[in-house]
Amino acid sequence: MANLGSTIKKFRKQNKMTQKTLAEKICSQSVLSRIESGLEVPNAVVLHQLCERLGISVEKAVSSNVNHISSNKDTLKKMSDYFDNNQYDQLKAFLKQNNCINEFHEDVDLQFYYYCKGSCRYYVDSDYKGALNDLTMALEYTYSPNNHYFTTYEVLILSCLGKVYIDLGREAEGMNFLHDSLLAINSVSMNEKSYLLTKIFYNIASIHRQKKAYSDAKIYLEKGIQFANDLHNSYYLSELFYEKASISYVEGDHKTAYLDMSVAYGIAQGVENKKMTLLTKEKLIKWDFYPVI
Structure with missing residues (x-):
């Protein structure tokens, strides 16, 4: 539906309207921007309201053949x-x-x-x-x-x-x-890029760990791990388990630390994350617990 977005953009510019003006009380400016870029398809209500404000019919917007191919x-x-x-x-x-x-x-x-x-x-x-x-x-x-x-x-x-x-x-x-x-x-x-949001839990957890607020850090680490698991994606999962293991080790729970660091190592290897594979391996060796894999 990239043509639809291009058509909306074309008529918006012909009407000398900004994205903010067109989107007002219909959808957010960011949503309109995504629609015009072909990254999102408007629902029937939003499309009707946009077309009404632009002074064109829905049929014209949908059927217009705008041969626009993004050069970027x-x-x-x-x-x-x-x-x-x-x-x-x-x-x-x-x-x-x-x-x-x-x-x-x-x-x-x-x-x-x-x-x-x-x-x-x-x-x-x-x-x-x-x-x-x-x-x-x-x-x-x-x-x-x-x-x-x-x-x-x-x-x-x-x-x-x-x-x-x-x-x-x-x-x-x-x-x-x-x-x-x-x-x-x-x-x-939620869309195909939603897995990237796992990083948000890592960011706030790592800050709490640096402040030695370990209880808070573990809460966000568990939430991040659950978020990644729910999406069936391993993005930042190795990093989350690395942080979790590091906290457990500092707190003296070496058994849990070894297990979580081993999980972090396995995930890093599985996704071919060289940086995390090296970090987790070094930590396991330092802890005198480098498993034979």
Whole structure:
């Protein structure tokens, strides 16, 4: 239904309307942006209201043949592949070599670009101030706390902003963003990217572990593990078990620590996560409990 989204966008521009104006009291601006980008299909009620405001019939919107093929489709897919697999070094190089920013015009695409850029600044360069600027810019493209619906990436950006603020010594602001991201999960429409939200539980749990608030950390770790299991996906599952094992070891429950670290090691091997395979293996060796696999 990419043609439908392109048609809506075409008539919106002909009417000299912004996304915010067209979406007002019909849907959130972020939803409209996703519709226009072909990432979401409007239900019958929303489609009717959008067409009515644009002054066209639903039939015209659906039947219009707009042969629009996004020139940035391959670029976005490559960025997404690197991002989803936490390959930030490769992502940084790709963004630099391809000068991607010039390819994007839609709000959701620009948001994802700055989210990727900010993540690279954080994980590769340890440039927390630069990451804060990029992530803030990314969020502002579509996010409003008054929205009734949030996208997966909006919630992830909220969580990442929380981590960055805390790393910059602004703990109160950071915890607010982290908790906002947890609350927003309930307002996300589940889709093929929903598994990425597991990272939110890891982010807040790791912060609590650093503060030695182990009870709180374990609560979020268990929630994250359950969330991943419910989606039948192993994204960030190794990291969650790694944190859980590390807490158990500090608390003196070495048996549970060994078991959970072994699970983390097995998951990391299974998904070919070299970084986590190395980390978990080193920890098991240090604990004198490296199983023969």
